[in-house]
Amino acid sequence: xxxxxxxxxxxxxxxxxxxxxxxxxxxxxxxxxxxxxxxxxxxxxxxxxxxxxxxxxxxxxxxxxxxxxxxxxxxxxxxxxxxxxxxxxxxxxxxxxxxxxxxxxxxxxxxxxxxxxxxxxxxxxxxxxxxxxxxxxxxxxxxxxxxxxxxxxxxxxxxxxxxxxxxxxxxxxxxxxxxxxxxxxxxxxxxxxxxxxxxx
Amino acid sequence: xxxxxxxxxxxxxxxxxxxxxxxxxxxxxxxxxxxxxxxxxxxxxxxxxxxxxxxxxxxxxxxxxxxxxxxxxxxxxxxxxxxxxxxxxxxxxxxxxxxxxxxxxxxxxxxxxxxxxxxxxxxxxxxxxxxxxxxxxxxxxxxxxxxxxxxxxxxxxxxxxxxxxxxxxxxxxxxxxxxxxxxxxxxxxxxxxxxxxxxx
Amino acid sequence: xxxxxxxxxxxxxxxxxxxxxxxxxxxxxxxxxxxxxxxxxxxxxxxxxxxxxxxxxxxxxxxxxxxxxxxxxxxxxxxxxxxxxxxxxxxxxxxxxxxxxxxxxxxxxxxxxxxxxxxxxxxxxxxxxxxxxxxxxxxxxxxxxxxxxxxxxxxxxxxxxxxxxxxxxxxxxxxxxxxxxxxxxxxxxxxxxxxxxxxx
Numbered sequence: 001x002x003x004x005x006x007x008x009x010x011x012x013x014x015x016x017x018x019x020x021x022x023x024x025x026x027x028x029x030x031x032x033x034x035x036x037x038x039x040x041x042x043x044x045x046x047x048x049x050x051x052x053x054x055x056x057x058x059x060x061x062x063x064x065x066x067x068x069x070x071x072x073x074x075x076x077x078x079x080x081x082x083x084x085x086x087x088x089x090x091x092x093x094x095x096x097x098x099x100x101x102x103x104x105x106x107x108x109x110x111x112x113x114x115x116x117x118x119x120x121x122x123x124x125x126x127x128x129x130x131x132x133x134x135x136x137x138x139x140x141x142x143x144x145x146x147x148x149x150x151x152x153x154x155x156x157x158x159x160x161x162x163x164x165x166x167x168x169x170x171x172x173x174x175x176x177x178x179x180x181x182x183x184x185x186x187x188x189x190x191x192x193x194x195x196x197x198x199x200x
Numbered sequence: 201x202x203x204x205x206x207x208x209x210x211x212x213x214x215x216x217x218x219x220x221x222x223x224x225x226x227x228x229x230x231x232x233x234x235x236x237x238x239x240x241x242x243x244x245x246x247x248x249x250x251x252x253x254x255x256x257x258x259x260x261x262x263x264x265x266x267x268x269x270x271x272x273x274x275x276x277x278x279x280x281x282x283x284x285x286x287x288x289x290x291x292x293x294x295x296x297x298x299x300x301x302x303x304x305x306x307x308x309x310x311x312x313x314x315x316x317x318x319x320x321x322x323x324x325x326x327x328x329x330x331x332x333x334x335x336x337x338x339x340x341x342x343x344x345x346x347x348x349x350x351x352x353x354x355x356x357x358x359x360x361x362x363x364x365x366x367x368x369x370x371x372x373x374x375x376x377x378x379x380x381x382x383x384x385x386x387x388x389x390x391x392x393x394x395x396x397x398x399x400x
Numbered sequence: 401x402x403x404x405x406x407x408x409x410x411x412x413x414x415x416x417x418x419x420x421x422x423x424x425x426x427x428x429x430x431x432x433x434x435x436x437x438x439x440x441x442x443x444x445x446x447x448x449x450x451x452x453x454x455x456x457x458x459x460x461x462x463x464x465x466x467x468x469x470x471x472x473x474x475x476x477x478x479x480x481x482x483x484x485x486x487x488x489x490x491x492x493x494x495x496x497x498x499x500x501x502x503x504x505x506x507x508x509x510x511x512x513x514x515x516x517x518x519x520x521x522x523x524x525x526x527x528x529x530x531x532x533x534x535x536x537x538x539x540x541x542x543x544x545x546x547x548x549x550x551x552x553x554x555x556x557x558x559x560x561x562x563x564x565x566x567x568x569x570x571x572x573x574x575x576x577x578x579x580x581x582x583x584x585x586x587x588x589x590x591x592x593x594x595x596x597x598x599x600x
C-alpha cells in the first residue's frame with residue numbers, strides 16, 4: 001500500500017494548503033491559519049474514525065499526518081504572497097487528495113462491515129468533512145452545500161467502489177479504478193464549470 | 201418494541217423533511233439539501249452514540265434510518281413546490297419525532313448507567329442536536345438557542361422519564377408517558393406560541 | 401490530585417460563566433444560555449475523550465462537572481445585571497481554568513500513549529475547543545482564530561509539559577510548572593494586550 005500512502009500524503013498536504021489559504025484570506029492570525037489548515041487536512045478522516053469507533057484516530061496513531069499538515073500550513077502562512085502562482089497545480093493535488101480520501105474512507109468502512117449506503121457516506125465524509133469544518137469555523141455556509149459538483153465526484157467514486165466489491169476484481173484494482181474516477185471527474189468539473197441543479 | 205420503532209421512523213422522516221426543507225429555503229443544491237435532511241434526522245442520535253461509546257452509531261447498524269432520511273430528503277427536493285400544503289401535518293409528525301427521540305435517548309443513556317443529569321441531557325441532545333447541526337451548517341444561530349420552548353418540552357419529558365425510574369412502573373408505560381408528555385407539550389406550545397424568558 | 405481537582409472545578413465554573421455570559425450578550429433565552437455555558441465548560445474535555453476513545457467522557461462519569469456548569473450558568477442568567485462588577489476576577493479564574501485544562505488534557509493524552517505532537521494538540525484542544533463550539537453556536541468566527549494570544553499560552557504550556565516528560569522531574573511538579581506557565585502567560589497577555597502576527 002505504499003502508493004496509497006504516498007497519494008494520501010499528497011492529498012493531506014494539498015488539503016492543508018487549501019485550508020490554511022482560506023485562513024489567510026479571512027485575515028486570521030498564525031494560530032487560526034494553522035488550525036484551519038490542519039482541520040481541513042485531517043478533519044474528515046478523524047470524524048470517520050470516531051464514527052467507526054476506531055480511536056484514537058489515524059492521525060494520532062501516525063503523527064506524520066499531523067506534522068505534514070502543520071508544516072504545510074506554516075509554509076502557506078509564511079509564503080502566502082507567492083501562493084497565487086501555485087494555485088493551479090494545487091487544484092491537481094487537491095483532486096488527488098479527494099480521490100484518495102474517498103477510497104480510503106470507503107475501504108475502511110467496508111472493513112468495519114458497514115452496509116453499502118453507510119460505506120458510501122463514510123467515503124464521501126472522509127473527503128469532504130474537513131472542508132465543511134473549515135467553513136463552519138470561518139462562519140461560511142459550507143461551499144460544498146451550495147454550488148459544487150465536488151461531492152458528486154465522491155459519491156460516484158464511493159458508489160463504484162462499493163459496487164465493485166460484488167465482483168471478483170482484486171482490491172488494489174478496485175482502489176485504483178475508484179480513485180481515478182473521482183480524480184478525473186473532479187478535473188473535468190473544474191475545467192467545464194459543472195454544477196448540480198438547485199431547487200427553484 | 202415495534203411501536204417504538206414505528207414512531208422512530210415517523211420521527212426520522214419528519215426531521216429529514218424539516219432539514220431538507222431548510223436546505224431548499226436556503227437555495228442549496230441537491231447535495232446540500234440531502235446533507236441537511238440526513239443530518240437533521242440522524243445527527244442527534246449519532247452524536248449520542250459517539251458520546252456513549254456505542255460505535256458505529258445506530259444508523260450505521262440499521263441502514264433503514266439512512267435510506268428513509270435520504271429518500272424523504274430527495275422527495276422534498278423534488279416536490280418542494282407542493283410542500284407548503286403539508287407543512288401543517290408535518291408539525292404533528294415532528295412532535296412525534298421529538299417525543300420518540302427523547303425517550304429513546306434517555307432510555308439508552310440509562311442503559312449505559314449514566315447519572316440522572318447525564319441521562320436527561322442525552323435525551324434532550326438526541327432530539328435537538330440534529331437541528332443544531334443543521335442550523336450551524338447553514339450559519340444560522342440555532343433556532344433552539346433563541347426563542348423556542350422546543351427544548352423545554354424535551355427537558356420535562358426526559359426529566360419525567362428519569363424520575364419514573366425510581367417507581368415500580370413498567371418500562372413500556374414509562375416510555376409512553378414520557379413521550380406523550382413531550383408530544384402534548386410541543387403541540388400546546390405551537391398552538392399557543394409559548395416562549396421561554398430572555399435575559400434583559 | 402485533590403488540588404488539581406479543585407483547580408479543575410474553578411476552571412469549569414469560570415468557563416461556564418464566560419459561556420453563559422456570551423449567551424446573555426447575544427440575547428439568547430434561558431435554554432440557550434445554559435447550553436452555551438455548559439458547552440464552553442465541558443466541550444473541550446468531552447471532545448478530547450471522544451478522540452481518545454475514553455467514553456463516556458469525564459463529565460458523564462463524574463456529574464459534578466455537569467451540575468457545577470449548569471448552576472453557574474443559571475446564576476449568570478439570573479444575575480447578569482450584576483456581573484460586570486465581577487468580570488475582572490472572572491479573568492483570573494478563567495486563566496486558572498486554562499492552565500488546568502491544558503495540563504489535564506496533555507497528561508491524559510500521554511497516558512493514552514499519544515506522540516508528542518498529538519499530546520500537545522490534545523492539551524490545547526481541551527482548553528480551547530469549548531470556546532470554539534460556543535462561538536460556532538453563536539455564528540461568530542471563533543475568537544481564538546482571530547486575534548488572541550490565548551492559544552499560544554496553551555501551546556507553550558503543553559509543549560513544556562511534553563518536554564519535561566524526558567526529564568526525571570516528578571509528575572506533580574511537571575503539572576504545576578506547566579499549569580503555572582499557562583496561567584502567568586495568560587495574565588501577562590491580558591495586561592499587555594499581546595497579539596499574534598497576522599498574514600498581510
